[in-house]
Amino acid sequence: MEPTISTLIELRDALRRGELTSVAATQAMLDRIVAIDNTIRSYLTVTDEMALEMAATADRRRAEGEDTPLLGVPVAVKDLLCLAGAPTTAGSKILENFISPYNAHAVDRLIEAGAVILGKTNTDEFAMGSSTESSAFFTTRNPWDTERVPGGSSGGSAAAVAAGLAYGALGTDTGGSVRQPASFCGLVGMRPTYGRISRWGVIAYASSLDQVGPMGQTAADTAALLSVIAGYDPRDSTSLDTPVPDYEAALTGDIRGLRVGVPHEFFIEGIDTEVEAAVRAAIEQIARLGAEIIEISIPHTRYGLPIYYLIASAEAGANLARYDGTRFGERVTGSDVIDTVERTRALFGPEVKRRIMLGSYALSAGYYDQYYGRALKARELIRENFRQAFETVDVIAAPTCPTTAFKIGERVDDPLTMYLNDMLTLPLNLSTGCGLSTPCGFDSKGLPIGLQLIGGPLQEATILNVAHAYEQTQPRRKPELALGDIA
Amino acid sequence: MLQKYEPVIGLEIHAELMTQSKMFCGCRVVDSVEAEPNTAVCPVCLGMPGMLPVVNRRAVDFALLVALALNCEVQSNNIFARKNYFYPDLAKGYQISQYEFPIGLRGYLDITLSDGTIKRIGIRRVHMEEDTGKLTHLSDGSLVDFNRSGVALLEIVSDPDIRSGEEARAYAMRIRQILRYLRVNTGDMEKGVLRIEPNISIRPRGAEAFGTRVELKNLNSFRALADGTDFELDRQAALLDSGGRVIQETRGWHDARRETFSQRSKEEAEDYRYFTDPDLPPLYIDEAWIESARIALPELPQAKEARYRDEFGLSDYEASVLAEDRAVAEWFDAAVAGKGAGASPKTLANWILNDLFRLMNERGRSIDTLPVTPAALVALLGQVEQGTINQTTAREVLAEMMDSGRDPSSIIESRGLAQISDEAALTSIIDTIIAGNPGPVANYLGGKENLLGWFVGQVMRETKGRANPAVVNELLRTRLERERM
Numbered sequence A: 001m002e003p004t005i006s007t008l009i010e011l012r013d014a015l016r017r018g019e020l021t022s023v024a025a026t027q028a029m030l031d032r033i034v035a036i037d038n039t040i041r042s043y044l045t046v047t048d049e050m051a052l053e054m055a056a057t058a059d060r061r062r063a064e065g066e067d068t069p070l071l072g073v074p075v076a077v078k079d080l081l082c083l084a085g086a087p088t089t090a091g092s093k094i095l096e097n098f099i100s101p102y103n104a105h106a107v108d109r110l111i112e113a114g115a116v117i118l119g120k121t122n123t124d125e126f127a128m129g130s131s132t133e134s135s136a137f138f139t140t141r142n143p144w145d146t147e148r149v150p151g152g153s154s155g156g157s158a159a160a161v162a163a164g165l166a167y168g169a170l171g172t173d174t175g176g177s178v179r180q181p182a183s184f185c186g187l188v189g190m191r192p193t194y195g196r197i198s199r200w201g202v203i204a205y206a207s208s209l210d211q212v213g214p215m216g217q218t219a220a221d222t223a224a225l226l227s228v229i230a231g232y233d234p235r236d237s238t239s240l241d242t243p244v245p246d247y248e249a250a251l252t253g254d255i256r257g258l259r260v261g262v263p264h265e266f267f268i269e270g271i272d273t274e275v276e277a278a279v280r281a282a283i284e285q286i287a288r289l290g291a292e293i294i295e296i297s298i299p300h301t302r303y304g305l306p307i308y309y310l311i312a313s314a315e316a317g318a319n320l321a322r323y324d325g326t327r328f329g330e331r332v333t334g335s336d337v338i339d340t341v342e343r344t345r346a347l348f349g350p351e352v353k354r355r356i357m358l359g360s361y362a363l364s365a366g367y368y369d370q371y372y373g374r375a376l377k378a379r380e381l382i383r384e385n386f387r388q389a390f391e392t393v394d395v396i397a398a399p400t401c402p403t404t405a406f407k408i409g410e411r412v413d414d415p416l417t418m419y420l421n422d423m424l425t426l427p428l429n430l431s432t433g434c435g436l437s438t439p440c441g442f443d444s445k446g447l448p449i450g451l452q453l454i455g456g457p458l459q460e461a462t463i464l465n466v467a468h469a470y471e472q473t474q475p476r477r478k479p480e481l482a483l484g485d486i487a
Numbered sequence B: 001m002l003q004k005y006e007p008v009i010g011l012e013i014h015a016e017l018m019t020q021s022k023m024f025c026g027c028r029v030v031d032s033v034e035a036e037p038n039t040a041v042c043p044v045c046l047g048m049p050g051m052l053p054v055v056n057r058r059a060v061d062f063a064l065l066v067a068l069a070l071n072c073e074v075q076s077n078n079i080f081a082r083k084n085y086f087y088p089d090l091a092k093g094y095q096i097s098q099y100e101f102p103i104g105l106r107g108y109l110d111i112t113l114s115d116g117t118i119k120r121i122g123i124r125r126v127h128m129e130e131d132t133g134k135l136t137h138l139s140d141g142s143l144v145d146f147n148r149s150g151v152a153l154l155e156i157v158s159d160p161d162i163r164s165g166e167e168a169r170a171y172a173m174r175i176r177q178i179l180r181y182l183r184v185n186t187g188d189m190e191k192g193v194l195r196i197e198p199n200i201s202i203r204p205r206g207a208e209a210f211g212t213r214v215e216l217k218n219l220n221s222f223r224a225l226a227d228g229t230d231f232e233l234d235r236q237a238a239l240l241d242s243g244g245r246v247i248q249e250t251r252g253w254h255d256a257r258r259e260t261f262s263q264r265s266k267e268e269a270e271d272y273r274y275f276t277d278p279d280l281p282p283l284y285i286d287e288a289w290i291e292s293a294r295i296a297l298p299e300l301p302q303a304k305e306a307r308y309r310d311e312f313g314l315s316d317y318e319a320s321v322l323a324e325d326r327a328v329a330e331w332f333d334a335a336v337a338g339k340g341a342g343a344s345p346k347t348l349a350n351w352i353l354n355d356l357f358r359l360m361n362e363r364g365r366s367i368d369t370l371p372v373t374p375a376a377l378v379a380l381l382g383q384v385e386q387g388t389i390n391q392t393t394a395r396e397v398l399a400e401m402m403d404s405g406r407d408p409s410s411i412i413e414s415r416g417l418a419q420i421s422d423e424a425a426l427t428s429i430i431d432t433i434i435a436g437n438p439g440p441v442a443n444y445l446g447g448k449e450n451l452l453g454w455f456v457g458q459v460m461r462e463t464k465g466r467a468n469p470a471v472v473n474e475l476l477r478t479r480l481e482r483e484r485m
């Protein structure tokens, strides 16, 4: 029962042509989830009833002659985005039974566009992690090798799309949480410009860095999702009030004359040689498509990691203070108010506690200037680095991650090595641009490698077009194990 | 006692802003005493996951008015910060406030002390923030009402320039008056929409260093503020005199026992870990915005008082009573502006302060529900000026105007209250009186000229008080002189 249609665009076109119904496509996905997600474990909640209702509605609308950008297309949503009437856990025990009364703005946009929401995908607790191993519920497996992590924190979304359990998905990217799992799972995953997508209804981790991002099998799938979820929302004061281009229409495949910068700092010591080779080969391919390759420098790249962890943790410490069991979510009743709050907060996992502690420390009296204050200043240096780079190039090309997917359990006891995994993705979050990861081959273990393309502010169409042009020159491959399971 | 020590007092005043909706969400602002708990709440002010704040521009308008009224330097770059602390009534676990970049800095307010001297109190800062919920402790647990959570709040922090309970009260009353003038706060301390917290310390006279300060809370009246402050000054002085030391703490005021008591010790300064709220970009207040606020700024009470005194010749007392409430002052101003050939500002002030206020008290009317317009009072006094009615009749007419809202001329006409100034009519009445009272006439002619008043009284009785007294006087005198011949 393997769906013969694998990309979101292919499905959308088939639905438009009336070759199949949304109910059929949705049911096929739900059946496939039942068949293989006990192995992959990408979904925390499958909203099957809701999905079939949405699919039936989509078919009815279609029969009445309506068409909307994602009418009848089944997609998945990271469990950090609120979906009204369904559990929204953020991968945490503290929200285990929280049923959101509202939709995230991005979810609203998906539903308005006619998409069918299949369910909520696994995430590291409050998006704090790079492997889904910090999820309070379970670890998602990489469809390319189920002994390995799918990446994180949007690992559930990435695994679901890679395993053919959704035609596309939304994740969130605070330090690389869309691009890194996209890289590990062989997908296109984008972190749009901060403010391009409203954060309304997205459970906050680090507010100045969080951004919703789409994931798809192809650049076109990703562009279709982005076109739907991007746009101004007055409920988010950081939302950008600028017009949304037609990202799909921007995929001309013509990148002649485009200036592509390659920052040597992104080819860090310790980078996997196979990763480096694949990324350099991809850049050569991009050159062959007519782009001009320019060596550039983002000198402050190496400070990205400490800056990121100071800023993100400081913001997280404040953002997570609301989970006290008073108004919503879990409450562990103690002897008095303080005891109740303490017991309730004990439900946070170790990674979350670690970052709350780090963040509180970075902001505390006497340390603010030394840590948080300094991180803010250093962040400006990184922004300036990127701004200068984009004076001479249109796009920056680099590896998404220093390695391919690592084994489950391999790094859990070593937070620092785990953090290093985000070395190449988080500089972008500290800047004001956008970025994506697109597949650029495999290592000798058969694991996908990701090419990172970074653009300046609101240059989503440009980087999607580079990904699209490059994609046309590459063979498509799907994870065999996952497909084998449902033969 | 306080000859030895110098009191150093600064006031923090929290004022809820009377906006329609809350500071960062669309919830309406309700009366915290009357509304059912948790009926004016939404996911934003409950601090639910993924919810985001949006600044209420109206609240900024209000804050801007206050900053200007308190002579502050308005900061164009307004940054909202998160003040992190735990309390069950604080929905998000942090309060959105302003820290390094508040809306107003370095202002001042002049207060008048009881001996008439003017003292300038520095305003350190004025900043916007959101209110918290309200906690009620019961025997078997605690209840939280989030109706107040997220209501726009203004914090006004004075410099430590205040030296006594009396000064504290004069300052706080002025602030309250200004807030009410600006129509941004009702000033209702009982309901907690205005909360005043003095920081009180003493130091040996001549000393540079400040003493340890105590923060005083639950002051729900100006009297409590003055008495609580004085009590605290005495307590600290007695403590130091007896070789003790003041500890840094928050003390409450016990209204019934008239004393302060320890609530919370603050040996270590609380660390609020302030940082810029990443959910709110800097709010830029440009010159045009400031200018439009300046235009919207009404004449403030001090300016009104000065004008009433200096231009209209009113006493300090009259000026301050008329200026106390903006609606009364504006009523008075409208009457003065419309007076034309009628009464002087001084006469209008007398009528308002005596007759109008008395009638308002008797009828339970406020200035906002007054059926008498300033123009109607001016018209009434015009009738007195022209001699159509006398003062006594005018009081009667004003009473009727309060009841019916009718204009004075129609009341005078329908009730036939106009004075008789017609000489022919008055002469015939005078003739009759003189003819019927030969005794008094003889006495008058015999030298008892003060009997003139008696004759006037007789004419008044005949005319039911409507005779024009000036005309009657003149006619009587001439007529009596004729009797002599």
Ligand SMILES: [Zn+2]
Residues within 6 Å of the ligand: B022, B025, B026, B027, B040, B041, B042, B043, B044, B045, B046, B150
């Ligand atoms: Zn609200």
